[in-house]
Amino acid sequence: xxxxxxxxxxxxxxxxxxxxxxxxxxxxxxxxxxxxxxxxxxxxxxxxxxxxxxxxxxxxxxxxxxxxxxxxxxxxxxxxxxxxxxxxxxxxxxxxxxxxxxxxxxxxxxxxxxxxxxxxxxxxx
Numbered sequence: 001x002x003x004x005x006x007x008x009x010x011x012x013x014x015x016x017x018x019x020x021x022x023x024x025x026x027x028x029x030x031x032x033x034x035x036x037x038x039x040x041x042x043x044x045x046x047x048x049x050x051x052x053x054x055x056x057x058x059x060x061x062x063x064x065x066x067x068x069x070x071x072x073x074x075x076x077x078x079x080x081x082x083x084x085x086x087x088x089x090x091x092x093x094x095x096x097x098x099x100x101x102x103x104x105x106x107x108x109x110x111x112x113x114x115x116x117x118x119x120x121x122x123x124x125x
Contacts, residue, residue, distance in 0.1 A: 025077075029053065031054065038092035048068065093120050
């Protein structure tokens with residue numbers, strides 16, 4: 001079992017930045033993918049970004065490309081999501097997720113086995 005603990009959410013104004021962190025409770029397999037999803041009230045859970053643990057390869061949703069950056073610290077078993085130029089439509093609960101089974105990045109939430117509890121990000125206009 002792996003526990004994921006997110007932190008870094010909060011209330012910001014449009015144009016501000018935030019950095020989310022997700023710490024895994026144990027060393028992450030080199031074959032893993034870690035990702036960020038988000039879910040706004042009334043919406044389905046939406047893929048945001050993902051990173052392959054071994055290579056550092058990344059993949060982004062079009063809606064956040066060029067504004068958000070995902071990165072990882074393998075020594076600390078932690079993944080980060082740097083969010084710049086935040087907009088009200090970025091308001092959501094952000095979840096960290098871990099996929100240990102697949103050998104490629106997937107944007108599908110049902111392919112991730114472990115999830116964090118979520119952290120709220122609210123962007124005011």
